Amino acid sequence: xxxxxxxxxxxxxxxGQQVTLSCSPISGHRSVSWYQQTPGxxxxxxxxxxxxxxxNKGNFPGRFSGRQFxxxxxxxxxxxxxxxxSALYLCASNERRGPYNEQFFGPGxxxxxx
Amino acid sequence: xxSVTQLGSHVSxxxxxxxxxxxxxxxxxxxxxxxxxxxxxxxxxxxxxxTSAATLVKGINGFEAEFKxxxxxxxxxxxxxxxxDAAEYFCAVRPTGAxxxxxxxxxxxxxxxx
Numbered sequence: 437x438x439x440x441x442x443x444x445x446x447x448x449x450x451x452g453q454q455v456t457l458s459c460s461p462i463s464g465h466r467s468v469s470w471y472q473q474t475p476g477x478x479x480x481x482x483x484x485x486x487x488x489x490x491x492n493k494g495n496f497p498g499r500f501s502g503r504q505f506x507x508x509x510x511x512x513x514x515x516x517x518x519x520x521x522s523a524l525y526l527c528a529s530n531e532r533r534g535p536y537n538e539q540f541f542g543p544g545x546x547x548x549x550x
Numbered sequence: 551x552x553s554v555t556q557l558g559s560h561v562s563x564x565x566x567x568x569x570x571x572x573x574x575x576x577x578x579x580x581x582x583x584x585x586x587x588x589x590x591x592x593x594x595x596x597x598x599x600x601t602s603a604a605t606l607v608k609g610i611n612g613f614e615a616e617f618k619x620x621x622x623x624x625x626x627x628x629x630x631x632x633x634x635d636a637a638e639y640f641c642a643v644r645p646t647g648a649x650x651x652x653x654x655x656x657x658x659x660x661x662x663x664x
Contacts, residue, residue: 440593478640478657479657481651484651492651494651526593528594539594540596541586541593541594541595544592544593
């Protein structure tokens with residue numbers, strides 16, 4: 437099976453712009469999770485989607501949003517970019533393993549905000 | 551809320567030496583516990599997991615971890631370090647309830663000296 441695909445891999449934007457990141461999960465997986473990784477805050481949970489519905493959400497401002505399509509592909513959007521949004525954004529494809537989800541991570545999208 | 555503590559941000563060992571990376575969690579109920587590894591410019595890869603079965607868990611690349619409820623710990627070990635083990639290691643905890651979120655520690659960078 438192909439792994440998790442994230443596009444683009446690298447992105448440079450300026451403050452005030454908006455950005456959309458894409459994630460294609462492993463075939464057959466219906467759930468994806470998004471994380472933001474920064475040197476200062478580490479890995480922080482953004483949101484989780486299952487079958488097009490947001491199932492869980494982290495503590496991020498409303499500028500961060502996401503959605504999932506019927507083919508399980510997911511996008512996240514950040515509006516009105518700030519310098520502090522510079523980070524590696526990781527998508528995980530979730531597979532149900534009994535009582536918990538096992539997560540398979542993509543390579544990430546490196547966002548730089550100037 | 552669940553939390554994970556990884557003491558120190560950097561560990562350096564000689565090739566062939568024991569690797570010990572510490573992880574402590576806070577939870578009134580034993581959660582699910584995970585160790586992930588991240589190589590430069592890559593996503594996270596699951597090394598091993600504790601899901602309330604055996605307390606000594608063996609993972610990939612010769613790593614293992616022992617769940618100790620009395621110490622609320624889940625330390626990662628490898629008997630003999632290899633140069634290819636140099637990476638960042640993250641401990642993570644997930645409560646046992648449905649739709650629970652994964653919380654990561656700050657991560658530890660492992661350096662291996664020749």
